[in-house]
Amino acid sequence: MRLFDETHAALKYDFKGKKLGNAEIFDKLSNRDSKIRKAAADSISKVLGDNIRVFTLVTNVLAKDKSTEDKWRNFKAPLSSRNLSNLVEDEVVDALISTVKRNYPKLSHRYFKWKAKQLGLKKLEFWDRNAPLPDAHDSYIPYEKAQKIVFDAYNEFSPKIAQIVQKFFDNRWIDVGPKDGKESGAYSHPATVTEHPYILLNYLGKTRDVMTLAHELGHGAHQYLSKEQGTLLADTPLTLAETASVFGEQLTFRSMLKNEKNPARKKAMIAGKVEDMLNTVVRQIAFCDFERGVHVGRKKGELSSDDIGKIWMQAQKDSLGPVFNFRDDYKYYWSYIPHFIHTPFYVYAYAFGDCLVNSLYAVYLEKPKGFEEKYIEMLKSGGTKRHKELLKPFGLDASKPDFWQKGLNIIDNFITQLES
Template structure:
């Protein structure tokens, strides 16, 4: 997502966990990305220098590459043969034989994952091209059909009784290697349905949630926003919300409101249908509340998430309310409007940061902490693994897609040259480095829960920010840097918890009252925005449609708290690093990233003396933001 939202698109995991939460397979990830067209010619292009576009040939040469068709044919034959050999027989298998079966299952899933990753990337590169949409849908349908033959495997594994499985694990070191994957699979055991229902839900995914996701993506990609007589993509219009000229920001805000307002009934329909779809599945699976499936998939306890949300909401007055009151004074405004939220400070430099300079800043910051991190990060710039160019039809925002361990991640961002774009680069590069390090765990165990997936990305941002701040001696520029970081942290923590609160209210009311009119959705949106932003803002009615552009609500319900989780976690983690209280911090940090999905958050944080189940943990993370605001206040503003 662009900076004004405070969120990027969620990084797609190596393989997507099924929506229902108890099956792992290779069909669509939350969001990924794309065949490359010529960059959009913008006025800033010369100042930014050449922007890279990715080359997806490390996956396949083109959508009609015979290797893609051959991989799908081979995966289909292997999946059918696998089912023929193993369906109904897992309970009688010895541990070593079961371990071999899991390894074979992983190989087939990775082959499907490569095909699906390529289709997602092609589509994200230009979702406005109908050919890309058809290709994405075709591959998605084929992968779903093939993986139906594999569905029995995880269902049957979950039907094994615990004592029987433990006996197999104890007798077989080969099977014991898969213990983390089996552990994560079996947390969904109480919510598993019959084989027939699981197969039905799996096969209907392509005409259900996935189809609504595609409709949302294609609609937003094709939209144009009128700003002062200029027709802009949604991404370009959103970028105008951080323009120095308040009139430009206001024009962009009103253009966005008009563009989404004209289509608000469609976005409300998409939201209502997906919320109802989730309710139906949650009811069948006996999830107690709308957020339960996401928390379980994130391997985080409900009470830990509740503690995070409560801590952030309680801190609104000392964080966002206090900061935005300061900002109103800096801008000389009695009240802020929503188009002022990401306005640059009066002393903030207008200079655009050329791409090469951004790359240097990020890699130097990484290298100062860990030469190993910088070496891995450098690969993304030495090779065509990044798409930063601006062009119509391209997915807005930014993400890192890990693809498969036998290949490498790809990064997508829309680089406009703003300081926040440098932070976005640092963020997505953190994801990419994390994904490369975790790849050694293999396809099934390299993916991290969403709450931990943000660790390396936010840590990379913090490294880059601290390097820039420590190097700055001019008080005015230092204040601008510090304020920019505070805004990013508020966007990542406060704004994402407000998003989470909005989703919670919407889904709960949808379940009580039935379909919600777009006017009611707007009321819920405005309620949480007023609470989180505070009295410094006077929100105009046209802001009521802004919920409609957030892709997280469509692609990955209740994802957004992971950003706040990650930011607070990294604040505490980085504090431990700066204090020098943890011996061999770099080695422990790299080890944490290499773990992928093999360890839970308690195990990962223990070497650093941190515990996310302790309420003081969240206060420590929020205190970092409050401390930055203290410094800004002490500057005599």
């Protein structure tokens, strides 16, 4: 892992006469100019390709080590040990993976076909995946306005949760803007159960930042409500840790969408949301599929860079669909994803969380009455219950494929809106 981390951190990418680091070069893949995206992709491919033997060796060693340990501990499948630590049964995760894969054509294939049309292209290259849409220009949203948007969205759903949200604003539990020496990103830290959570943001006034505020306040409210379980049980398992945050984002997104009158911006908002969802659901399941291929393959013997590249390309072709060209050098792109090295099969938890919230949201849309109390009870229980007991009051069961389908239909509906 250290060899991976240090090699990866030291990579420098040539770009228009400059040497760029990882964050800067990957950011160029979402540039508005396709020439810049392509130049960035060329440079990334070159650097990853030059280092692929090291990454292949690291992957082989770690996968072999894992398979030995799995054998000793009697784990049935490569995913089983992760499932155990996530407090979720193998069948539930299998149902999630197979349902998402069955929906690839209806979701990602369809969306990217639509996206290609928007960009005026017949075929997409892998560097077009994150290309911004032509009319996705963002207007600046001051923080005070963001507070109001998020508060109103929560308040419409649950005045009780909105009151907790208000506490964060009134008591200054949020560090809002970027400043010198402050770390990047955003999170909500529960601190201790006798105190209250703190939120770190780097608010810059984009729509994305408003969503992040809603997201972290979801975590914050969840942590605030589960305090009563005490230090050992307040924390939720990974698969449920993103429930309140993603749910809060969904509420805020819907309310912003309702208030947006400009049809072009409305379209851009829906497309952005669909892309986010595809990145968390479809892409992470494709990652998981790739990992499974690597770990199963490694059991039979050492894998070459070509073997791993083939498994990667297949998983990408399956998930992204026929509108993509898949230039050969895309075969190196598995090698920059640290989750594969650090925490095998971590990735499906993102898909799990997102689909679970979508299913929950679908229940809320069908029957809003009585939902709020059940939802608050669920957040309060922190880490005391498994997902089966937690979801039971909502009439949901994650081991059934129709549970996951319910969640995926929400993405499907958004794509239908875009197409019309």
